[in-house]
Amino acid sequence: MMKRLIILNPASRNGAAKxxxxxxxxxxxxxxxxxxxxxxxxxxxxxxxxxxxxxKRTADQILIAGGDGSINEASRGxxxxxxxxxxxxxxxxxxxxxxxxxxxxVTSASExxxxxLVENRFTRIDSALVRDDLIIERTFLNISSVGLAGEMLxxxxxxxxxxxxxxYFYHTLRSLISYEPREVxxxxxxxxxxxxxxxxELINGFVCNGRYSGGGMQWAPLAELNDGLLRVTLITGRKKxxxxxxxxxxxAGGIEQFPGAETFxxxxxxxxxxxPVSLETDGxxxxxxxxxxxxxxxxxxxxxxxxxx
Numbered sequence: 001m002m003k004r005l006i007i008l009n010p011a012s013r014n015g016a017a018k019x020x021x022x023x024x025x026x027x028x029x030x031x032x033x034x035x036x037x038x039x040x041x042x043x044x045x046x047x048x049x050x051x052x053x054x055x056k057r058t059a060d061q062i063l064i065a066g067g068d069g070s071i072n073e074a075s076r077g078x079x080x081x082x083x084x085x086x087x088x089x090x091x092x093x094x095x096x097x098x099x100x101x102x103x104x105x106v107t108s109a110s111e112x113x114x115x116x117l118v119e120n121r122f123t124r125i126d127s128a129l130v131r132d133d134l135i136i137e138r139t140f141l142n143i144s145s146v147g148l149a150g151e152m153l154x155x156x157x158x159x160x161x162x163x164x165x166x167x168y169f170y171h172t173l174r175s176l177i178s179y180e181p182r183e184v185x186x187x188x189x190x191x192x193x194x195x196x197x198x199x200x201e202l203i204n205g206f207v208c209n210g211r212y213s214g215g216g217m218q219w220a221p222l223a224e225l226n227d228g229l230l231r232v233t234l235i236t237g238r239k240k241x242x243x244x245x246x247x248x249x250x251x252a253g254g255i256e257q258f259p260g261a262e263t264f265x266x267x268x269x270x271x272x273x274x275x276p277v278s279l280e281t282d283g284x285x286x287x288x289x290x291x292x293x294x295x296x297x298x299x300x301x302x303x304x305x306x307x308x309x
Contacts, residue, residue, distance in 0.1 A: 004035035005059040009066035017096040050077025067097015072282035090122035092308035102142035105210035125225040127305040140281040147204035150278025188269035206233040217250040228302040
């Protein structure tokens with residue numbers, strides 16, 4: 001009999017996830033049959049629990065009930081010293097998050113996502129790695145970015161207004177008003193193996209394996225989960241009003257027409273800043289202890305991560 005474990009983050013969606021999950025529990029029981037539920041107790045707990053389950057092989061499927069941050073925590077439990085502990089116990093998603101952005105990419109790539117969960121059908125997708133020149137090294141499945149977004153998410157996490165796309169848009173506007181673009185040199189290896197460079201003033205740089213972040217904003221409409229490429233979007237310049245007025249294009253998938261947007265595909269990309277800048281991965285701010293120049297390097301890890309799809 002298949003052994004399923006649901007890891008529930010009761011703090012997701014500002015504490016509403018636990019109530020929502022138990023309201024849905026009977027339906028999940030009908031779909032999936034028997035399962036165990038593990039309640040996380042704080043930051044890092046999902047990572048530790050996933051690692052323990054994989055090492056002991058106490059489940060055939062792990063489902064994360066939460067949002068993008070919970071998915072990221074769970075996915076990081078699959079790795080040890082840069083290698084997957086197992087690639088035959090897939091991760092599935094029960095979407096209980098504020099934005100559900102990675103879930104959007106996954107379900108849009110699946111013919112029938114609920115059937116994939118029930119059958120424990122999975123494929124191996126790309127994952128990505130970000131490291132800096134100090135102590136940060138973190139894997140992610142969806143999107144990581146440097147610049148404005150990290151500061152915006154810091155505002156969001158301490159606010160009572162966290163629900164849905166409206167909250168992301170509101171906190172983005174508030175952060176954008178005061179944010180000063182950073183000078184950066186961007187270097188990347190393109191899909192042909194050629195090295196490219198760009199110097200610019202950056203508001204935010206998105207490195208995308210999935211398509212969506214920020215409550216449905218499409219920063220990478222062309223991103224695929226298993227094509228061996230990262231889709232990079234740079235938002236540049238100092239004109240802020242046009243970003244606000246044209247923001248609807250982000251939700252409609254029109255990044256190519258968005259003011260100050262530059263997009264390209266890469267296997268690897270490096271951002272070299274002259275001053276500290278905020279980092280986030282899968283919707284969670286990451287503390288950066290640098291007080292001076294800092295570099296972030298991203299690389300794609302091809303078709304490695306087992307995901308219900």
